[in-house]
Amino acid sequence: xxxxxxxxxxxxxxxxxxxxxxxxxxxxxxxxxxxxxxxxxxxxxxxxxxxxxxxxxxxxxxxxxxxxxxxxxxxxxxxxxxxxxxxxxxxxxxxxxxxxxxxxxxxxxxxxxxxxxxxxxxxxxxxxxxxxxxxxxxxxxxxxxxxxxxxxxxxxxxxxxxxxxxxxxxxxxxxxxxxxxx
Amino acid sequence: xxxxxxxxxxxxxxxxxxxxxxxxxxxxxxxxxxxxxxxxxxxxxxxxxxxxxxxxxxxxxxxxxxxxxxxxxxxxxxxxxxxxxxxxxxxxxxxxxxxxxxxxxxxxxxxxxxxxxxxxxxxxxxxxxxxxxxxxxxxxxxxxxxxxxxxxxxxxxxx
Numbered sequence: 001x002x003x004x005x006x007x008x009x010x011x012x013x014x015x016x017x018x019x020x021x022x023x024x025x026x027x028x029x030x031x032x033x034x035x036x037x038x039x040x041x042x043x044x045x046x047x048x049x050x051x052x053x054x055x056x057x058x059x060x061x062x063x064x065x066x067x068x069x070x071x072x073x074x075x076x077x078x079x080x081x082x083x084x085x086x087x088x089x090x091x092x093x094x095x096x097x098x099x100x101x102x103x104x105x106x107x108x109x110x111x112x113x114x115x116x117x118x119x120x121x122x123x124x125x126x127x128x129x130x131x132x133x134x135x136x137x138x139x140x141x142x143x144x145x146x147x148x149x150x151x152x153x154x155x156x157x158x159x160x161x162x163x164x165x166x167x168x169x170x171x172x173x174x175x176x177x178x179x180x181x182x
Numbered sequence: 183x184x185x186x187x188x189x190x191x192x193x194x195x196x197x198x199x200x201x202x203x204x205x206x207x208x209x210x211x212x213x214x215x216x217x218x219x220x221x222x223x224x225x226x227x228x229x230x231x232x233x234x235x236x237x238x239x240x241x242x243x244x245x246x247x248x249x250x251x252x253x254x255x256x257x258x259x260x261x262x263x264x265x266x267x268x269x270x271x272x273x274x275x276x277x278x279x280x281x282x283x284x285x286x287x288x289x290x291x292x293x294x295x296x297x298x299x300x301x302x303x304x305x306x307x308x309x310x311x312x313x314x315x316x317x318x319x320x321x322x323x324x325x326x327x328x329x330x331x332x333x334x335x336x337x338x339x340x341x
Contacts, residue, residue, distance in 0.1 A: 010321065014280050017214070017319025063282015066322070118281040118327075 001064065001165070002112040002127055003028075003035075010043065011054065011075075012066040019043050020072050021050050028113055028123060030094050030146040035113075035121025037081065038067065053081045059120040098150045099128055099138065101158055106131050107138055110151075114168060124172045136161050137168040139175040154179060185241065185295040187273050195224050198239050199250040205231070207246055209271040212291070212300065214318035219298040222246060223265055224254055230266035231256060241295040269320045277305045278322045288323055 003026040010019040021040040029036045038059070040050040058074035059067060069075070099107040108128030114137060116122040125139045139160050141153070156178060160171040193207045205224040211232070213220040222233045231254040240247040248254065257266040264270050277285040286306020293300045293312075300312035303325075310325060317324040 009282075012278060012282070012322055012324070013317065013319065014324050015215075015317045017317040017322045017324050019321035061281040063278070065284040066278050066282040068278070068280055068282045068324070117283075 001062070001115050001117050003115065004112055005064075006038075006062060006067070006115060009062075010066050011038075011040065012068055013071050014060055014068050015071050018072075019066075020069075021052075021054070021075065022047070023067055024049065026113070026115075026121075027053075028094070030151070033123050033140065035062075035115060035123060040075065050075070051078060052076055053078050055081055056121040061118050062115055062121055064117055093148055094126070094146055094151065097146070097148075099126065099157075100150055100152050101155045102152060103155050105155075105158060107153070107157065107161060108136060111135070114165065116172075125168050136163060137165060138162075139168060139172040141176065141179055183295060184292050184301060185243070186290050186292050188290040190241075190246075191273070194245050195222070195233075195254075196245045196247055197250050198247050202251075204248065204251055204254060209268065209273070211265045211270055212272055212318055214315050214323075217300045217312050217315055219293055219300070221265065223268075226268070227266075232262060232265065235298045241298075243295075264320060270318065272303075272318060272323060275318075276322045277303075277325055279325050279327045280316060281327050285325065 006026055007023050009023045011021040012019050022043055024039040024041045026035055027037045035056050037056055038054040040052060040054060041047045042050055052075035054075055058069060060070055061068045094110050097110045099110060101107065108130045110126045111129055112127040113123050114125035114127060116124045125137050128136055128138055130136050138157055160175045162168045162171050187210055190207050191209055195204045195207060197204055208223040208226050208230060210219050211221040211223060219235050221235060224231050224233060233248055233253050237253045238246060239249050257263045272288050272291055275288045277288055279285055289304040291300060292302040302312055303310045314326040316326055
């Protein structure tokens with residue numbers, strides 16, 4: 001799933017079956033390779049911002065149709081959330097970055113993150129605009145260094161560029177497996 | 183013997199003491215945690231009243247029996263009022279698995295009319311054992327994931 005698909009999803013309690021909020025935005029840490037927290041809106045017609053944050057540690061699962069939490073206690077006031085979660089950085093530090101392989105080939109510009117559905121926010125790839133035009137999906141290694149303007153990925157990434165999310169699902173496991181063997 | 187939520191809707195509610203029909207079953211309220219019928223909602227809208235399962239004299243195929251009219255009570259708290267408004271009705275409700283994927287809507291729920299225990303849900307045309315039921319509320323019914331490990335361990339990016 002891309003974060004564009006996650007924004008606007010209802011936040012639903014597993015134990016209560018109630019929609020307690022909806023996703024406003026995604027706070028991503030490239031260093032952790034994971035979503036750190038979700039910011040929230042209220043549900044309903046008069047939807048406004050909710051002050052609470054939903055830390056990923058309290059997320060049961062991010063799914064295609066809902067973000068699941070055990071109960072409403074998962075929503076934490078901002079000042080109680082850890083500093084690195086509450087930071088206003090958001091995912092903007094990688095969006096717009098150029099993706100370069102180690103030998104200097106550009107794979108495109110980051111447009112969105114790909115989150116593994118059913119997890120609490122594992123980021124397994126990026127959606128990129130290809131240098132020649134068009135969209136593509138690339139898998140990410142488990143950890144990644146990011147400068148703020150560009151990010152450098154292993155040469156192997158070139159072999160695993162995929163046109164759609166379904167293809168990327170299979171590519172991620174094989175990609176990470178082959179990186180681990182080197 | 184097995185009864186179902188869909189079949190029970192509209193069934194008459196009769197006082198055993200006076201043999202009067204007190205109303206008709208609007209729907210049944212389910213306790214998802216205990217996986218059993220919690221109460222019967224009699225009548226609709228502002229006239230809706232509730233009977234706790236324990237206060238029924240019998241849940242028959244043709245009539246739901248109560249000892250007398252005093253078994254029916256007005257909605258008392260927020261949950262009662264949500265039940266009276268039909269917000270907690272299971273039939274027709276969206277079903278989500280615990281990983282946040284929609285499974286369709288709840289078509290029907292089978293239960294044992296003697297004990298009130300839920301037996302099986304039909305969701306999107308598929309039979310699901312009642313043991314998979316985790317939660318139920320105003321927005322959705324939440325079911326355990328099919329994943330035998332029970333933990334979020336998916337392999338698909340889209341799924």
